[in-house]
Amino acid sequence: MIPASFDYTCPKTVAEAVSLLGQNPEAKILAGGHSLIPMMRFRMATPAMLVDINQLEGLSYIKEEGDWLEIGAMTRESELDRSELVRKSYSLLADTTRVIADPLVRNLATVGGNIAHADPANDHPATMLAYGAEVTATGPDGERSIPIGDFFLDAFTTSLSHDEILTAIRIPRAVEKSGGAYFKLERKVGDYATVAVAAQLVLNGDGKIASAGIGLTNVGLTPIKATAAEEALTGKVLDDASIKEAARLASEVAEPIEDQRGSEEYKRHLVRTFTSRALRKAQERAEGGGV
Amino acid sequence: MSTHSITLKVNGEEHTREVEARLLLVHLIREELELTGTHIGCDTTSCGACTILLNGRPVKSCTMFAVQASGAEIASVEGLATNGNLHPIQEGFTEKHGLQCGYCTPGMMMTTVALLKDNPNPNEEDIRWGVAD
Numbered sequence: 001m002i003p004a005s006f007d008y009t010c011p012k013t014v015a016e017a018v019s020l021l022g023q024n025p026e027a028k029i030l031a032g033g034h035s036l037i038p039m040m041r042f043r044m045a046t047p048a049m050l051v052d053i054n055q056l057e058g059l060s061y062i063k064e065e066g067d068w069l070e071i072g073a074m075t076r077e078s079e080l081d082r083s084e085l086v087r088k089s090y091s092l093l094a095d096t097t098r099v100i101a102d103p104l105v106r107n108l109a110t111v112g113g114n115i116a117h118a119d120p121a122n123d124h125p126a127t128m129l130a131y132g133a134e135v136t137a138t139g140p141d142g143e144r145s146i147p148i149g150d151f152f153l154d155a156f157t158t159s160l161s162h163d164e165i166l167t168a169i170r171i172p173r174a175v176e177k178s179g180g181a182y183f184k185l186e187r188k189v190g191d192y193a194t195v196a197v198a199a200q201l202v203l204n205g206d207g208k209i210a211s212a213g214i215g216l217t218n219v220g221l222t223p224i225k226a227t228a229a230e231e232a233l234t235g236k237v238l239d240d241a242s243i244k245e246a247a248r249l250a251s252e253v254a255e256p257i258e259d260q261r262g263s264e265e266y267k268r269h270l271v272r273t274f275t276s277r278a279l280r281k282a283q284e285r286a287e288g289g290g291v
Numbered sequence: 292m293s294t295h296s297i298t299l300k301v302n303g304e305e306h307t308r309e310v311e312a313r314l315l316l317v318h319l320i321r322e323e324l325e326l327t328g329t330h331i332g333c334d335t336t337s338c339g340a341c342t343i344l345l346n347g348r349p350v351k352s353c354t355m356f357a358v359q360a361s362g363a364e365i366a367s368v369e370g371l372a373t374n375g376n377l378h379p380i381q382e383g384f385t386e387k388h389g390l391q392c393g394y395c396t397p398g399m400m401m402t403t404v405a406l407l408k409d410n411p412n413p414n415e416e417d418i419r420w421g422v423a424d
Contacts, residue, residue, distance in 0.1 A: 104349050
């Protein structure tokens, strides 16, 4: 299928890209293109202009700096997958990257695109909610930081303005006794999640939970942060009772609808099961095992 | 609607073309360059029949605009054999009948070439992960 006609631009600087977006209200940003181009082929998206940000320099990196792990928005999923740093210290992120689409898609798809597209079925958003990440947006007035909890407004809708580009994502730097996990059910390789759950734990010296993060994929119009479940875990020891309660609270905050992937009840059941499994795995990893 | 002059190398040979922005890379390869070994399967970015190597990395040529490939080096299935001799991957696929209907075989072979370049001795899990998982 052939996309509708559009004007193609390929700016060399972020400032130029921002200015093109500002001057062209019908323009869309083209990053890895693995959500946008399929939508254009189906003519579900018919942008008058594409602003290709693949040639912008300095937007592809993975580095620890200060209190953060900083990831450039144009970092490809395959680069995250291959990063020793991510594999060693950011298990939740490593888990997530590996289950996105398939290896060919991951060679071009970007972490920034996965988040900025705001498809509730995408995987990074829930993971970033569990981490308590921040998004860096660059617009005509420079950069601003947006807490990920304020980023997703609705399906395919974010708090970015039209002339802002998501240029980086920052995850709190890994600390001792922290770990996470991502559990996803997909009908076949490359499919979107029927349900997926991201969990991140930081433990105290006494083994109690210092902080918990839980994000849910594809059970609502936006990715969902299971705040009540997180709060119920804080200060507790992770045991059968606290896991059961957190899993129950997470499944209550989910808003799944019945579709070809399953009934509402089935999906709530999956949220309970995956929340339990992700928490157990997160704890195992926080204690230094289970890579 | 913009048009662009692009130059790219395909299987070592340089080509320059005027293309509409919306022309997909796979259509450039098949219809303009007449290299029809690269197939279009699902047209939904799922199947991988259209896989080519873009600067050495396997990607789906249906999910990229031709204009984005300007300056790139592309390898398609036609570039595997040299001087009439099949590439070892083609030999291997033939010897083991490594196909079902064969439609996506060009993409499978390009993916395999890239996988083995990264990892010359993959185990079964590496192969499953590298090809499709």
